Amino acid sequence: MADFWEKTRDSFAGWRLIGLPFGFGFLLLLTPLLLMVLLSFWTQDYLDLRRDFTLANYREVFTHPVFFTLIKRSLAIALVVTLVTVLLAFPVAYFISFYGGKRKTLLLFLITIPFWTSYLLRIFLWKIILGYNGVINSGLSSLNLIDAPLSFILYNSNAVVLALSHAWAPFAILPIFVSLEKIDRSLLEAGRDLGDSAYRSFFFITLPLAMPGIIAATLIVFIPTIGDYVTPKLVGGTEGLMVANMIQVQFAKANNAPLGASLALVSLCIVMLIALIFLFLNRKYLGRRV
Amino acid sequence: MKQQDMVVVSDLRKNFGELQVVKGIDLNIGAGEFFSLLGPSGCGKTTLLRMIAGFETANSGSITIDGKPMEGVDANERPTNMVFQSYAIFPHLNVEQNVAYGLKKSGLSADAVRGRVDAMLKLVDLEGYHKRPSYALSGGQKQRVALARALIMQPKVLLLDEPLSALDKKLREQMQHELRRLQRTLGITFILVTHDQEEALIMSDRIAVMFDGRIAQIGTPREIYERPVNRHVASFIGVMNFLDGTLKSVSKKGLQIASKTFGSIYLAPEQMPAPLEAGAVTLGVRPEMMSVLYKASDQADYELQGKVVSVDYYGDMSFYTIAVQGSKEHLAVCMRNTVGRHVYDEGDAVRLGWSNASMVVLR
Amino acid sequence: MKHSSPIALSVFVVIYLVFLYAPIFLLPIFAFNDSAVIAFPLSGFTLHWFKELWGEDVLFRAATNSLIIAVSTAVLSTCFGVLTARAMARHQFIGKKPIFGLIMAPLFLPEIIIGVSMLIVLLQLGLALSLWTVIIGHTLIATPFSVSILATAFNNMDRSLEEASLDLGETRIGTFRRVILPLVAPGLISSLLIGFIISLDEFVIAFFLTGTDPTLPVYIWSLLRFPSKLPIVMALGFLLLVLSLILLSLFEAARRRSERLTGG
Structure with missing residues (x-):
């Protein structure tokens, strides 16, 4: 009985603390999300909203070639960006952690400096580098290497991938660095002591133990890139547009909020699915460890 | 060099930057001997052990193991294996995988590896723990896994870096006897680093007492205890x-x-x-x-x-x-x-x- | 044991750094370039764009809005972070996991989803968009970061310190003020800083939820559409970079000093 009261009192104290942030999240995150679900089953009839339950929006999302292409492209771009960013980030994080010595903080600082200005500007600057009379084209033509400006480098998916891989670089480096730092160096020594070559010591000890950081980096990069609005709008042209741009169009110009809501929900489901896969992987690597 | 010397250390020196940690050490350790490096923390005993293991490179002097000079020989090539102070049990592997870790390159068949692992786990009294994940091990069990993992390599010299310091008193005493028994049974040379004088006295054939990067006295436990050469040694041992x-x-x-x-x-x-x-x-x-x-x-x-x-x-x-x-x-x-x-x-x-x-x- | 870094790896890191810095190098170049067109070859040095920037009234309004929003977001998300981290560290209660999941959920949601869903509610309720709607959106995305930072701070704190304070006759509130607060102070400052930065640089939610008062990123976005304004944007970007680096250095210096004082 005393135990029961003790638990109840603890529960009450916990609730009293977490009540406010929970209420905030419930009212301003969960409720809007549920309303968005509701809206996605309604239809827009010019200026009026028809509140009859229908799957028409979802039918359109999955059958209309434009929507489906955008979703596929967003997924593809996000996966490529994630892969490229994490693959490039790992050696850098490894270098700082294992060879950084006393300059680790300085090196990390050096990595983050380019990111202390507006996200919009960082993306926009790529437009200046890649544009028709941008840095690359004017540089190459002044060297007489090209006659006409290269056009394949801007306003397509490649430019989006490049700009996003740049924008999210430190967010991939930092978690990987942290997980590498956490590796007890005596584990690597134990491996060497038991006859490991440098190769084996990397693939059998370092890499598996860095997995939580790699998975975190993957999620940190993947989730925002699949829903990115700014980058495709600035450097993607028409063939580099992504689903977020279409969602915005539906809510603004097209004035079809229900369709926009269902597009957003379909994207959300894809994100959730992939996040769950990675969280499951993470649990496999991390969950068992204390 | 005498024929039966397993480890010969001569005029070994090591600096970390400006700091001299090991200041000229000469040492002969016999085959099958249980040898302890005893001294207060910071006396250079662990650095000496790590130089024998190949984790640190000496500034000058030489180390010979089983008649072969160790200069330029990497840790993974040396006939030594180490039990780490933190045990260094791989957290992503279970007991069996930890113990078998070093055998991957030995060319043994899977059956042979299993047989060796079984024998080792039996030796350290961990039968049936094969699939136990490493996070579920107590300190004493981790210690045994670390021991099995090193011994399965059949090293000529087993290096132990304060292996018992994290255990409580009861368990420590039990492990002291077990380590002694193991060493007697296997006949392998053990080099133990410890700051616990009682531990060194109980376990060792011979002890080197170290202060400030130098060896103050080498001798059997009785010689060290009963005939210390100076006040410093006498007060450190009791x-x-x-x-x-x-x-x-x-x-x-x-x-x-x-x-x-x-x-x-x-x-x-x-x-x-x-x-x-x-x-x-x-x-x-x-x-x-x-x-x-x-x-x-x-x-x-x-x-x-x-x-x-x-x-x-x-x-x-x-x-x-x-x-x-x-x-x-x-x-x-x-x-x-x-x-x-x-x-x-x-x-x-x-x-x-x-x-x-x-x-x-x-x- | 390896003693020196492998050459291939070092070369890779250098190339990577060049890649990271490539866009930023352009900022000062074009901010001081005497030409209305952002292209090579360069035309000469000028401070003209900074003067013009000074004349942009909307800029100052946008910057003020952003500061108000960022400070409010930092304070709100830190308060929520303290409450959540404390509840998670010290209490067992019904619904602990799902509640925590809800609070941390924005980490796993693309920002556009949050912006859109809030926009729907506000439109349905017929509420006007204002600075408050942006603050709410930003607090939602900043709170999980505050919680993560503060959870570490709270979990690292030895429970017996609190018990010692109570044992010595201090009240619960006094214990919070005299023991807990000083111990989690570094976490609090980090949490405030991260909330501030997230809000200051956030565009999509602000884009969806601002009314007539733009935030700084929304204002920059509107400038990007006018080629004639681009040099001003470069000047602004350069100023932002310099300003944040100065603030960051001051913060780092203060941190080192306090570390020395506490003997950490």
Whole structure:
């Protein structure tokens, strides 16, 4: 009985603390999300909203070639960006952690400096580098290497991938660095002591133990890139547009909020699915460890 | 180099930047010997061990293992294996995978590896723990896995870096005996680094006592305890009472020493472990070699009157601190509490005595 | 044991750094370039764009809005972070996991989803968009970061320190003020800073939820559409970079100083 009261009192104290942030999240995150679900089953009839339950929006999302292409492209771009960013980030994080010595903080600082200005500007600057009379084209033509400006480098998916891989670089480096730092160096020594070559010591000890950081980096990069609005709008042209741009169009110009809501929900489901896969992987690597 | 020497270290030096950590060490460790490096933290013992393992490179000097010079030989090529202080159990592998880790490159068949792992787990008393994930192991079990993982490599030399320091007292004592037993059974050379003098005494064939990057004394546990070469070693290994004296002469027959309290006394030559010049010396007596003389008829070679300053009662024995006339320093005396033996209180007047043979002359 | 870094790896890191810095190098170049067109070859040095920037009234309004929003977000998300981290570290209660999941959920949601869903509610309720709607959106995305930072701070704190304070006769509130607060202070400052930075640089939610008062990123976005304004944007970007680096250095210096004082 005393135990029961003790638990109840603890529960009450916990609730009293977490009540406010929970209420905030419930009212301003969960409720809007549920309303968005509701809206996605309604239809827009010019200026009026028809509140009859229908799957028409979802039918359109999955059958209309434009929507489906955008979703596929967003997924593809996000996966490529994630892969490229994490693959490039790992050696850098490894270098700082294992060879950084006393300059680790300085090196990390050096990595983050380019990111202390507006996200919009960082993306926009790529437009200046890649544009028709941008840095690359004017540089190459002044060297007489090209006659006409290269056009394949801007306003397509490649430019989006490049700009996003740049924008999210430190967010991939930092978690990987942290997980590498956490590796007890005596584990690597134990491996060497038991006859490991440098190769084996990397693939059998370092890499598996860095997995939580790699998975975190993957999620940190993947989730925002699949829903990115700014980058495709600035450097993607028409063939580099992504689903977020279409969602915005539906809510603004097209004035079809229900369709926009269902597009957003379909994207959300894809994100959730992939996040769950990675969280499951993470649990496999991390969950068992204390 | 003698034929049976397994590890030979000569004039080994190591600096970390400006700091000299190992300042010229010479050491011969025999095959099948249980050898301990004993010293306070920061004395360079762990660095010495890590140089033998190949994790640190010496600035000068050489290490030879089983007749082969180790210069340029990487840790993964050396016939040594290490039990780490933190155990360094791979957290992403289970017990079996940890133990079998080093056998991957041995070319053994899966069955042979399984057989070796089974045998090793049996040896360290962890039968049936194969699939146990490493996070679910207690400190003592991790210790055993670390041991099995190193021993399965059949090293010529097993290096142990303070392997027992993280265990509680009971478990530590048990592991001390088990390690000793293992070493005897396997006949492998063990080199143990420890700061625990009792541990070194219990386990080792020989001990090197290290201070400040140098070896102060090498010897069997009895030599180290009973015949320390200087006050520093004597105080690090237990407690010792020091009395002033003057060494008058050294001859084959014995040592002549002048003492303020006892006049001229004669000791056997082996009571001076390190040769000293004539002049001021210290006479050392261990507390358990002194006794309180209870009855008027009790007699000893040397006797002093004193007064009990404090008593520490340990159950099986009592530890007295006694103030004596003619000495500023108090003397420590340890008496077993046998049946009917009186335990003195603070302030009691007592008569102490000890034998001629219990004294040692040191710096 | 390896002693020096492998050459291939070092070369890779250098190339990577060049990649990271490539866009940023352009900022000062074009901010001081005497030409209305952002292209090579360069035309000469000028401070003209900074002067013009000074004349942009909307800029100052946008910057003020952003500061108000960022400070409010930092304070709100830190308060929520303290409450959540404390509840999670010290109490067992019904619904602990799902509640925590809800609070941390914005980490797993693309920002556009949050912006859109809030926009729907506000439109349905017929509420006007204002600075408050942006603050709410930003607090939602900043709170999980505050919680993560503060959870570490709270979990690292030895419970017996609190018990010692109570044992010495201090009240619960006094214990919070005299023991807990000083111990989690570094976490609090980090949490405030991260909330501030997230809000200051956030565009999509602000884009969806601002009314007539733009935030700084929304204002920059509107400038990007006018080629004639681009040099001003470069000047602004350069100023932002310099300003944040100065603030960051001051913060780092203060941190080192406090580390020295506490002997950490």
